[in-house]
Amino acid sequence: MKASMPQVVSNDALRSRLCTDILKGKLSHAYIIEGAAGTGKHLIAKNIAAAISCIEKDSDGIPLPCLHCINCRKIMSGISPDVIYIKREDGKAQIGVESVRMIKTDVAIMPNDLDYKVYIVEEADKMTVQAQNALLLTLEEPPEYVVFLLLCDSAGLLLETIRSRAPILRTEPVKPCSMSEFLCSYEPAAARLKASSEKDFQELITASGGSVGKALGYLDPEKRAELNLYRESVRGFVNTMLGDRTGEAVTELMESMPQKREELQALLDGAGLALRDLLLLKKCESAPLCFYSDREEALGVSDLRPAGYILKIYENCLSAGDALLHNSNVRLTVTRLVCPGE
Ligand SMILES: [Zn+2]
Known part of the structure; x- marks a missing residue:
């Protein structure tokens, strides 16, 4: 054959x-x-x-x-x-x-x-x-x-x-192990990235979501820097929402939230994937993950709160995303999401 x-x-x-x-x-x-x-x-x-x-x-x-x-x-x-x-x-x-x-x-x-x-x-x-x-x-x-x-x-x-x-x-999305193998054999820049930073390489593979086109795009250092910044902001949002929510942490989060509709929508999309990962981990520790490239990190975040609490935040993110689609005020949407009591 x-x-x-x-x-x-x-x-x-x-x-x-x-x-x-x-x-x-x-x-x-x-x-x-x-x-x-x-x-x-x-x-x-x-x-x-x-x-x-x-x-x-x-x-x-x-x-x-x-x-x-x-x-x-x-x-x-x-x-x-x-x-x-x-x-x-x-x-x-x-x-x-x-x-x-x-x-x-x-x-x-x-x-x-x-x-x-x-x-x-x-x-x-x-x-x-x-x-x-x-x-x-x-x-x-x-x-x-x-x-x-x-x-x-x-x-x-x-x-x-x-x-x-x-x-x-x-066509089907490419599995992470096949993507890694493919990139390293066909793109010298991918092999170099893997050798210099396994963490950045794994972040790229996860963020590609099985799309070869996206993964190749992220090999560009400028695009990868943007990607890393975006993923850090999603992590910051999720960690604060599931953390102790002290006044200081909430104020800091409020100040760092995007002011533009599309950027807030993108943050909510990422947070949705991350929270979904955390909920899945509550059911099964070996569940396939869409946002986190490091399972240990995800398990640590998932342990911060019970499933019901994470689910509530997940639903609030979906509602905020929906409100944005219906032209809600961006600042008001952020306030309702981050400090619902106010
Ligand atoms: Zn031929």
Whole structure:
């Protein structure tokens, strides 16, 4: 059995299914690749394009795609004229019908140098209904050499008529151990960070939430500094809310709370994840954690208060987040959350 898409992290079932389809010549004319941002949809799409065009496709013992032949290299570096990207235009919220009409004319032209022409529609769930209907006409009877890959966060936003013509492949968040292994083997900056600060490296892995895209972004020192600052503010908030709540501690927290709506929302989102971790630890000490990268630290914080108390704070954070969404006054929301008696 050939190694399938060695560059793609996790998503084992999806990779093996795709490679089997390709090797048996059972590839569908269209696939919907659905998953949260950063779960590797683009990389998978490029790998599909490379796998069907790879010169070494039928060679034993060579991974699919090989990533070294001329076709693989052109596709992976984004310069193959036969792999066409359809994107939302800058400043536009949706992909309009004009972008899709272009495809209709273009599919009639044979590939330049590959056996296939691959159309990768990014953010396919942002196509207008008109655009989706226009695409449908091509999806119904595409030329033999055409493959469509529709990338989206949620296939539910695509028309049923499109979903019924394209199998849905769901990408999954990458597990922390696979993420760590992947980053260290492909990104020298990640290996250097791990060697210099295991703590910072683990914080990055946890904060990525299984998104390779986010993890790669956090390797940038400036972004990582911002991330660390943000995570410290979430810790400070949670520790004070669950601590002794002396007048001094509360005043200090009030003064450090964000004044801007989006920043407060982000703090509450982080606090929500942290408090959820603490509640889970009350039930099971080995529960998977979303915010804390250090289990001992999380267990220590979880021991500060009984589950009922933590749950109350968690619910107050959810209510504050909801109030912010409904345009509540930021200062008032902070006061109600931090000193509810006033
Ligand atoms: Zn190849």
